[in-house]
Amino acid sequence: MLPRGLRWDDVRAFLAVAEVGSLRRAAVLLNLSPNTVRARVARLEEAVSHILLERWPDGARPTAAGMRVRDLAQRMRGAAIDLFSDEPRYELRRPGELRIGASEAIGSGWLTPRLLDLQQRMPELTVSLMCDYDVQTERSDELDVGLLFRPPANPELMVSKLATMHFLPFASHDYVRRNGVPTSLDDLLNHRFIEQEAPGVRSDLLNQLVGSERPPGFLPIRTNSSLALFWAVASGAGIAFMPTYVMGVTRKLVPIALPAQFKFELYYYYHPAARTSDPVLKTIAWLRELFDPAIYPWFRNEFVHPSEFGPAMRSEGNVVQLFEPMIGDAI
Template sequence: MDWDKLRVFHAVAEAGSFTHAGEVLNLSQSAVSRQISALEESLNLPLFHRHARGLILTEQGELLYRTARDVFSKLAMTEALLTESRERAQGPLKITTTVAFGSLWLTPRIKDFLDAYPEIAVTMVLFDGELDLAMREADVAIRMMPPRQPDLIQRHLLSMNYAVFAAPSYIEKYGMPKSADDLDNHRIIVYGDDTRVSAPVSNVNWLLEAGASPDRPRKPVLEVNNIYGIYRAVKSGLGIAAMPEYLRGEAEALVHILPELKGPKVETYFVYPEELRHSKRITVFRDFLLSKIAESA
């Protein structure tokens, strides 16, 4: 199989059109189309269904695309490792973590990392689902649960519980709850179900039950399927919510209330593919995280 044609095919499959692939490859639309037609002729089978709205991979095209994506992902990883200096950390580093942890804990600290390692080009992908590290959708992940993929290296970062928070404006208006059963008279914000993204912990809405009477079930004032969204709602003064303890040091506008209440425990992990075990970029970022976590303890 001709390598140049395979490279063009991969770009077209990613872009979904000859025109967009041509822009990525700096080729004309006709040149891209000719390369794909030549590849289809050499294989004696169609790779795309042509439609007015764009291109759709055939069954055989899907099979070739999955293989090509894997090949190009491995090549990108190898290229990064080959160009990385043995003496100093440099090159791209793509980090993924949850929206809340990334927004409230990591991004305020990333300047210190970039100041220390200016030759590392950081990209952050904040996403409450899981990107596929084996397919190079990211280089490293900070996850709130152990990785399910067996070929990933994991390093435990920290353990933390869920704690209860409110805004000063809320406390001023509705008063400070003195005990868990006082929550019957307060507005509670909880995590909303969304089948597309797993809940961050089991029993994530434990605050609805803490100290509650069985004959008076609590109803939330708001459901949000994202911890950062819950944080913003709490900060606005809308209500009380349970959120991970790392917010205690980050959310200056919030008050940690009912400290005796401890919710589910969250275990946080630093995760990366086996192929990057000897990458200096990975090593220095891992050590940076551990040092910052120790400072926050």
């Protein structure tokens, strides 16, 4: 029996908002009106005597109390499914191996330095990180846990929002010394721009900013690799849009002050049969630590300019120190 005043429908509404990061998206998922979802969340907050969600113009995220309730609610949901399900126990995609899928940028640039920490939490397993240039296609048939920049289309998957990625134009200090910085979007055409072209990457946004007619030499390099993009910019080849978290891993890049800023939501997903799998649950807990907006401000819903990161904020998670062995002189 649930405690007095606590209704499962309210818990379910809150859990949907907490997992997708948006009241409106949760309403669509639950086939309810946004007002009904809002009322149920408010009723749950009253029942537990805590504010569970922080509301922002672009969505919502759990508070510290909300994270605790979310985790409990997910376990409640898993237990309820187990009670009425005849599904066999979840088996990892490959015996003895935990498989994680992510984009090349996130996999190589953010997850890799901490993979050993995850592996040490389950020393009996091999942790396989599968990086992909395609940032929009889910691969639940070959992965135990996957990361995507949009909710997977498969309605049977367990999905939760993990972070918000903010993008700004960046250049190297060397490029700025040699070429200066563009003072407007029109002036950007007088500079050199590095473009990434890959499945799911919004290359069309460049056309919206500067148009499709560009002077010779404007686009000296195009690549499908985010790592190649990083090295091209770090070596002074040009300007490119990059996630603001690069300022947490390198000292060589500088954000360019242009009226252009983008953001994308990052989600994790896993098979519903894995909701009680110890390796999968440990992986999800590890991911939440790595993308905790309280520690890493570049993953918050609201935009935090890199100039506000500061030495204290950058060192809070020892991010630069963590990446120094990997990128050496580039930082």
